[in-house]
Amino acid sequence: xxxxxxxxxxxxxxxxxxxxxxxxxxxxxxxxxxxxxxxxxxxxxxxxxxxxxxxxxxxxxxxxxxxxxxxxxxxxxxxxxxxxxxxx
Numbered sequence: 001x002x003x004x005x006x007x008x009x010x011x012x013x014x015x016x017x018x019x020x021x022x023x024x025x026x027x028x029x030x031x032x033x034x035x036x037x038x039x040x041x042x043x044x045x046x047x048x049x050x051x052x053x054x055x056x057x058x059x060x061x062x063x064x065x066x067x068x069x070x071x072x073x074x075x076x077x078x079x080x081x082x083x084x085x086x087x088x
Contacts, residue, residue, distance in 0.1 A: 008034055011035070011037030014040060015028075015035065018068050018075055019036065028075075040072070040075075043074060048066050
């Protein structure tokens with residue numbers, strides 16, 4: 001149960017930071033930030049590991065950075081597929 005809570009909180013933090021970097025913070029809600037953070041962290045971990053492993057139990061600054069990069073990729077892909085533009 002505690003692992004699920006930590007995953008949700010880490011996903012929220014990662015998704016929120018990524019949405020601020022991608023300038024979509026105003027248009028994304030909490031659920032979208034959590035989803036982008038969790039999926040982005042999984043994608044980033046998969047890319048960094050070269051596809052050999054999927055996920056890690058460690059949470060450190062490097063995993064946070066990888067998660068943020070992955071979440072930015074996820075947000076970019078969603079913006080491409082939905083055609084949404086952000087105000088500059």
